[in-house]
Amino acid sequence: MNINEQKEELKEFFTHIPSFPLDISIAAYYIKATNVSYSQYIENLKQNHQGFASLQKDILEDTGKYRQTRYEIISLSLKKLIQTDKDFLELLLLISLLDSQNIPRDLIDSYNSKFITDKLIYNLKKYSLVFNTERKAELFSLHRSTQKIMLKYLEENYISRNINLLQRVANNLKQYLVKTLDKEDFSKINLLSNHCEIFLTHSRFLTNEIKGSIGSELGFIYFCLGDLSKSRKLLEESIMYLKKDLTSNNKLLARSLGHLGITYRDFGDFKKAKDVLEQSLKIYTFIKDQLGVAWVLSYLGLIHKNLGNYSDATSYLEQSLTIYEKNKFTNNVGLGRALGHLGIVNLEIGNYLKARALFQESLQIHKSNIIENSLNIAWDLAHIGIVDTILGDYNKAKQSLEQSLTIYEKNFPKNSIRYTWVIAHLGEVYTFLGDYKKALNLFEISIDTYRKNFPIESSKTHVSIAWILSMLGSAYIKMKNYKEAKFLFQKIIISYKQHYGENHTTYASILRKMGQIYFLNGEVESAEKSIKRTLELFQKVNHPESYIDLELLADIYLKKAENESIKLKKDKTKIFIDQGTNYLKQALKILQAHFPKDSCHIIRIQNKLKNGLKII
Numbered sequence: 001m002n003i004n005e006q007k008e009e010l011k012e013f014f015t016h017i018p019s020f021p022l023d024i025s026i027a028a029y030y031i032k033a034t035n036v037s038y039s040q041y042i043e044n045l046k047q048n049h050q051g052f053a054s055l056q057k058d059i060l061e062d063t064g065k066y067r068q069t070r071y072e073i074i075s076l077s078l079k080k081l082i083q084t085d086k087d088f089l090e091l092l093l094l095i096s097l098l099d100s101q102n103i104p105r106d107l108i109d110s111y112n113s114k115f116i117t118d119k120l121i122y123n124l125k126k127y128s129l130v131f132n133t134e135r136k137a138e139l140f141s142l143h144r145s146t147q148k149i150m151l152k153y154l155e156e157n158y159i160s161r162n163i164n165l166l167q168r169v170a171n172n173l174k175q176y177l178v179k180t181l182d183k184e185d186f187s188k189i190n191l192l193s194n195h196c197e198i199f200l201t202h203s204r205f206l207t208n209e210i211k212g213s214i215g216s217e218l219g220f221i222y223f224c225l226g227d228l229s230k231s232r233k234l235l236e237e238s239i240m241y242l243k244k245d246l247t248s249n250n251k252l253l254a255r256s257l258g259h260l261g262i263t264y265r266d267f268g269d270f271k272k273a274k275d276v277l278e279q280s281l282k283i284y285t286f287i288k289d290q291l292g293v294a295w296v297l298s299y300l301g302l303i304h305k306n307l308g309n310y311s312d313a314t315s316y317l318e319q320s321l322t323i324y325e326k327n328k329f330t331n332n333v334g335l336g337r338a339l340g341h342l343g344i345v346n347l348e349i350g351n352y353l354k355a356r357a358l359f360q361e362s363l364q365i366h367k368s369n370i371i372e373n374s375l376n377i378a379w380d381l382a383h384i385g386i387v388d389t390i391l392g393d394y395n396k397a398k399q400s401l402e403q404s405l406t407i408y409e410k411n412f413p414k415n416s417i418r419y420t421w422v423i424a425h426l427g428e429v430y431t432f433l434g435d436y437k438k439a440l441n442l443f444e445i446s447i448d449t450y451r452k453n454f455p456i457e458s459s460k461t462h463v464s465i466a467w468i469l470s471m472l473g474s475a476y477i478k479m480k481n482y483k484e485a486k487f488l489f490q491k492i493i494i495s496y497k498q499h500y501g502e503n504h505t506t507y508a509s510i511l512r513k514m515g516q517i518y519f520l521n522g523e524v525e526s527a528e529k530s531i532k533r534t535l536e537l538f539q540k541v542n543h544p545e546s547y548i549d550l551e552l553l554a555d556i557y558l559k560k561a562e563n564e565s566i567k568l569k570k571d572k573t574k575i576f577i578d579q580g581t582n583y584l585k586q587a588l589k590i591l592q593a594h595f596p597k598d599s600c601h602i603i604r605i606q607n608k609l610k611n612g613l614k615i616i
Helices: 003-012 020-035 038-045 049-063 070-082 086-096 105-109 116-128 145-155 163-183 186-202 208-224 228-245 251-266 270-286 290-306 310-328 332-349 352-369 377-393 392-411 418-431 436-453 463-478 482-500 503-519 526-538 546-566 572-592 600-611
Strands: 139-141
Touching: 003 186, 020 418, 070 086, 086 105, 086 116, 086 145, 086 163, 105 116, 105 139, 116 392, 116 503, 163 186, 163 208, 186 251, 208 228, 208 251, 208 392, 228 251, 251 270, 251 290, 270 290, 290 310, 290 332, 310 332, 332 352, 352 377, 377 418, 392 418, 418 436, 418 463, 436 463, 463 482, 482 503, 503 526, 503 546, 526 546, 546 600, 572 600
Parallel strands: none
Antiparallel strands: none
């Protein structure tokens, strides 16, 4: 081994032992006396066998140096700390079960009081057991070997003799997690994911209830961070643990089922989502937890929207809103979320102005109740941008979506689905604004992220990815790349047909795109057939998006008139122009009932009617 390799090995070695003179001296004497390798010494240190500790003592005694090992020193320090204040015991156990690095100060505060935390940290520093990170006021750290010794001492002297001690620590940790998640403080949520992961590795101490409760909150942390696969896995495992130890009517189980339902929804598995949310609702109703009932009703409303049951969706959401209105000072955030969910239902059924008003109302509630860079605020802004895109106010849409994206960028990694969800919608806006290069780049980022987040077996056909591909296909149409657009829509229509069936408006929206491609390729009869089927599906549910099909049919009939004009068939030419004009009038009537007076769509149709359908 050359000198550089030796330096690197030594450098690596020092990262594994505390940087105190005693620890370095013990390591030096031990390695010199036994001739063990650096890696073997670290392994002995990790295992901390009684024989290893005894040999350390003997070596130090023979050299005439200080006889006490680090384990004895830390044990004695911990004993004195607990004698100093009985409240320290639970806090020390908590610290020993988390990640040793970057422990949030306010997590310790939440167990007792800031005064007790001040006193604890003062004493830990006094015995050289902790050190601060750069964010001195917020976080503190321990050396990993120090933490291992702390846990070993507490396990031998307290955990085995006090079965309730660990349960109290877990309950307080869970309450802190719930509070942090409700506040959506993502700077802390990012830190807590690692602390929870480490906490759950101590499985030999943990009951099924503790594994289930902490695992469930960690699952929802990953949901908030946009890692749906980890979220689903943890939540499913946690519910399995909870069902072993808890009664079927436990609030903790209801909350976990609710979170799993929300995760299933984001995966597009609406039937599973509905099933577990109904289980959650049943428990919350039985234990008479009104806010829990309202929370689940709000998401059940969204699920029924996804399933196309708009009447049920509205009913569930109105029930949720009624409960939140009665408890608005207890949970204004829940009220805002329910308003936003009702906005989504109205967006789906084409009540665009009402949807926008609901999103605005939700935004105001969230701005007044949550920290500035909140997920809910970003969510509201994104949906306002989506509505403005539909209404044709692209610059306003771009502004709202960019504000939303700024918040997501501060709180989420760039491989998060939530982050790229906004990017996809922003890409759609750039398509309408004619900046195709920017749009294509945003779609590429979004599609790549979605594929990484969904299971490999479904990543090519998952509906969420198909949705982005449909936006990309629309961009190709605008760019007159009809061949590539047709290729995409043929793939998407298979995915939507399998997922939604042939009578759903989402399937119809892709059928419309295929109709557009047929028309642009000169296949007029195929275009007419596709668009009339789309129109039928949208008119069946009285959806205002049918104006798009009516406008497309006007274009198709103008083309048919042109074809008859070439054949010098004046009567048929006039019939087709009149029919096209009639379609435009129907489209305008729908737009005037559902869109602002200054909508670009209204202005466009009015100009077409004013100038008259003309054959070029």
